Amino acid sequence: MREPFAENRFTLTKELFSEGMRRTSQEYYRKNLKRALLGLALLWLILSVYTLWRSGSLSYMLMELGVLAAVSLWLAVLLPRSKTRRAYKAMENAGVADAERCTRFYEEHLEVEVGGKLRSFPYREIGDCLQTERLLLLIMKDKTGVLLRRDAFTKGTEEAVLHRIEQAQEEEEVHD
Numbered sequence: 001m002r003e004p005f006a007e008n009r010f011t012l013t014k015e016l017f018s019e020g021m022r023r024t025s026q027e028y029y030r031k032n033l034k035r036a037l038l039g040l041a042l043l044w045l046i047l048s049v050y051t052l053w054r055s056g057s058l059s060y061m062l063m064e065l066g067v068l069a070a071v072s073l074w075l076a077v078l079l080p081r082s083k084t085r086r087a088y089k090a091m092e093n094a095g096v097a098d099a100e101r102c103t104r105f106y107e108e109h110l111e112v113e114v115g116g117k118l119r120s121f122p123y124r125e126i127g128d129c130l131q132t133e134r135l136l137l138l139i140m141k142d143k144t145g146v147l148l149r150r151d152a153f154t155k156g157t158e159e160a161v162l163h164r165i166e167q168a169q170e171e172e173e174v175h176d
Contacts, residue, residue, distance in 0.1 A: 004104035004111075005164070006156025010149040011100050014088055016135060020147050021084040023132045024139065029080060036075055040068045103148055105161050108168075110138075112146055121146065123168030138165070 010016075048061050091097040099115040109122045121140060128139040131150075136158060138146040150158055 002106055004106050004155065006105040006161050007154045008103045008105075008148045008152050008161075009100065009154050010152035011098060012147060013098065016147070016149065017088050017091070017097075018084055019132050020135050020137055020145065021080075021087065023130050023135070023137060024145065025080050025083075027128070027130055033076060037072055040072055044068045101147070103146060105156065105164065107164075110146070123165050124172045126165055126169070129162065129165060136161075 044065055047064050051057075051061050051064070088097060094115075096115040096117075102113045104111045104113075109120050111118055111120045113119075121138075121144075125140045125142070126138050127141040130137040130139060134150055136148040136150055138148070140146070148158075148161075153161075
């Protein structure tokens with residue numbers, strides 16, 4: 001078998017997992033959240049106009065605002081945190097939460113080994129690359145994520161990996 005040109009090895013902690021989830025949430029969830037919050041604001045405006053038109057009480061308008069503010073808080077803060085906790089708990093139940101992760105990069109694909117299980121991903125399946133201060137997140141087209149700790153390359157470099165992924169995506173565009 002060919003030798004990998006890069007390797008990334010680290011143990012995923014709850015803190016690193018949360019950092020990765022926050023970053024993916026910023027990229028994907030926040031866009032829909034903004035639409036939902038605008039929808040709630042529009043709903044409150046319509047309810048307020050209707051309440052005033054029907055000579056309703058100002059206290060009803062404030063109650064409606066309070067309910068919509070609580071829903072907004074739930075959507076913006078509590079739901080993402082709950083999702084992160086559930087995802088990490090699922091990893092704990094599967095026995096891979098604090099397991100060492102080893103990702104090897106070959107010319108045509110990458111392999112991720114976690115808890116003795118090996119998964120392979122062709123570079124063409126990578127849909128997005130996100131970064132945080134400590135992590136590089138490879139998001140597959142099926143929304144599967146591969147986390148890499150930026151300072152944990154035991155062989156090769158982050159730049160070499162990003163360059164190969166970019167090359168593979170360019171090759172994919174040429175073939176499409």
